[in-house]
Amino acid sequence: MEGYASICLGLEDFYTRRLYLRIQDCFGRPISSAPDAWFDVVDAFYVLLGILKHEGKLDRKPGYYPYSLNRRTTKKSRCLNLGSYNYLGFAASDEYCTPRAIETLKRFSASTCSSQVDGGTTSLHNELEECVARFVGKPAAVVFGMGYATNSAILPVLIGKGGLIISDSLNHNSIVNGARGSGATIRVFQHNTPSHLDSVLREQIAEGQPRTHRP
Template sequence: MITIPYLTALTTYFSYGLLFAFGQLRDFFRKIVDWWSHNSLQDCFNRPISSPPDAWFDVVERISNDNNKTLKRTTRVNRCLNLGSYNYLGFGAADEYCTPRVIESLKKFSPSTCSARVDGGTTTLHTELEECVANFVGKPAAVVFGMGYATNSAILPVLTGKGGLIISDSLNHNSIVNGARGSGATIRVFQHNTPSHLEKVLREQIADGQPRTHRPWKKIIVVVEGIYSMEGELCKLPEIISICKKYKAYVYLDEAHSIGAVGNTGRGVCELLGVDTADVDIMMGTFTKSFGSCAAQQITSSIKVILGEDGSSRGGNLSALGLPQTTLHHCCLYLIKTSLICAFLNAGAQKLAKIRENSNFFRSELQKMGFEVLGDNDSPVMPIMLYNPAKIPAFSRECLKRNVAVVTVAFPATPLLLARAAYAFLLLTQGKTLLKL
């Protein structure tokens, strides 16, 4: 739980009040004459890059002759340290192991099947990758989807519906929120990463049963994330699993930011926290981050969840729901497969050790310098709290002047008082070098 100093909260509220008042005043005069219609923050967002998202990348310079009302790209670029990317292990850029094999795969497979998987778009590469993913995380089966957001928003409505109960962490990703809402199930929220409150909610809901009828719930699913992307905190998974076992609830774990990034061999929070993957009923993760590609993965603890009890249940529609709208490119699939092999059989062990070392060093040094940094050790996500809205553009611009590329986040993506420089991912750069910039 973030404790906000009283003076900080007061000045932040005052700043937002001032911003609101001047915004209303500007909008009033804009109706008369368009003399002040620029967005002063526009230059801090959507900065284009012209290189792979490696530890260092090229940020295209933009200029404005009308106070940021419009921005024009130039031919100049700045070489910046990349602290705004999900490319945790560097596989999103050129890799001496993966890149040649991906190029070679195009000689055997076309770039795309030009068809949805359920029609004519499933090849041997898809099935090989699904087997590889399932073996990697220690599950009997896996389904590969075309998009991480769609995985959460499409799978939850398949797993449960009316008469079911979804208990979600209060800071879960928007894809989980939308998936839960689309399921038709009853939704309850527990305090962020607080197992004791989860148990209280579970006990109350089981005692009350379904609304109006008070019948027992058909299914109860507790949804959590491995690493929370805006907080950098590790899920208290052992305690949550213990509670779910006690009350016979299913566990749905979103490992978008943890799979491939934490654990001795990159197998996520289960490996890091010593949790048996058999105790997690549904595991979801993405390939867009540590594995440097696209698509998402959906791993389950039982083949029956994927195929359905008799092949015709709601579970049998799992792949039909998520896959028809997407075409997975073969080069991306092969990159995932090679990065899985490379990451944890060859150079991956060194990369994982490096990101842990850099992350923990960088976090501790920032704290020594007086920054308020969220998150836990070993987490590659390090949000730095800014609070005041005036600091958001100032921090972003000053970092860019020093050739450091960061992403700032404020309301409504975060609560009003909790603006931050989020996504400070330390990649493979030297932490000591960064602190000298």
């Protein structure tokens, strides 16, 4: 509407109208089993109810848009799982892991509802970190609950102002945010291009620190 900001960006609107509405049968497919290596997917089909006429209100331009409805059935399909965080298979029923997971939930609950610093440390955290340290042959180890937090929190500890980070152009956003939070100088090289990495290294060594040009 005139005088109001658009609800979504042009690219988002283009994706929804031109792509998602045409391939939405590939998404939103509920599963009816544990997300194991194989799982059951509820079969569904989409019915094209007609063409929805839009008069140009809000952020859409006047025109005609397909209008469909997802209808589920009682049938299930056995599918190979290629997109799950269940890397170790613990989400499925297992004669070894399942009883121990239930025992742990009863003893410690599903979450400490706090970071370790704020009182969320349990005996399991300490035991796990000691086990990891022994496994890698180090005096101590720190375990994070998620990979994003690992990169974004550790990088500012390892390097700070006056340091240099040379980062791959396709590094994950967690690495990018960790590098920015460190205060170090950041230079980016083209992904999988050793020649560009070499030139960036040479340039930074030759120029030294920003402004002062010290080593």
